[in-house]
Amino acid sequence: MKVYFDNAATTPLDEEVFETMKPIMLQTFGNPSSTHAHGREARAKVEYARRTVAELLNTTPSEIFFTSGGTEADNTAINCSVESYDLKHIITTEIEHKAVLETSRRLEAMGKVKVSYVELDHEGHMNMDHLNQLLHGHNGRSLVSIMHANNEIGTLNDIGAVAGLCENYDAIFHSDTVQTMGHFAHDTKNLNCHFLVGAAHKFHGPKGVGFLRVCKTKKIGRFVLGGGQERNHRGGTEYVYGIVGLAKALEIAYRDMHDHERYIRSLKDRMIDGLKDRIPGVAFNGDIRDGHSLYTVLNVSFPPSEDNDMLLFNLDINGISASGGSACNSGAVAGSHVLNGIKADINRQGIRFSFCKYSKPEEVDYVLEKLVEIMQPVTV
């Protein structure tokens, strides 16, 4: 049996999405910037997709910028807000995705900003009092970049509460929503977050396309220089069929969200119960409680064992794809900055299993069976 439990790294393309993209790939090949009929047809597809995304997020099309994915959207939100507002302070956490951490650290290394990190507890929750202190302690406007759900451990942040605090200090708020976009109903009218991001491949859309939502009260400059695409902010011919696929994937995700959430949650619970029953000493990294945890992600902390280093490898040879960290670490045993950030026990191996609408209960059972075999000491 082959089992793919690495859906936080990327998800399989939905066939309905593929069917929507296919005619665009084959027939709508015009350049959206061309003014002739072929170009206008492609332009119409891009703008229809933009409208679809905007409606789903309860925002306006002019607030949606298509990008190459989550990384570019995060980089843009941070770089552009620091530049546009001449910000000198970024507040974030040690367990953000590298797209946020590396961008913030580079700005700090260039002497443009100081980066402050909000204290975390051992489950990855932020200390809101400390966030308040950091905002209060800076003389000037700050950029706060706090992810919605952590991609490795699944712990959710209350971004509504963060937005409220940011409002009190007139801070700019960016949330890396890559892991929750398509899995939670983001409603921008009820969330005072200035920058939100999405990556289509995390919700059964194509790879290499994402978006940045910039609240209309905030301005950003040009972030890719070239032609006048994306309302003169991001030059480059649009990835038309990718953009169409992204919008279709998000539409499906919103349409079926409740059913998928219930179903995926049941798989995660099955895995948690099975692990507790069958692996003595098993624990979990992050907060696994409903409502505090991303339902697609389960980070398992295996008890110390000499073979721990081989766990991912052994799963792999049994046909099971899981992850030892974020996608950058899939299949590798590189230390996880997230597990380090929450001070997880270094003698225990953390493995992320992540599920999607195509995952099956029998796959959970197979993984449990194999884990029991792998964890069992060999007797000669």
Ligand SMILES: Cc1ncc(COP(=O)(O)O)c(C=O)c1O
């Ligand atoms: C939380 C988070 N942010 C950003 C990214 C980067 O997205 P992309 O791979 O589309 O660039 C990822 C992808 O793993 C992620 O999980």
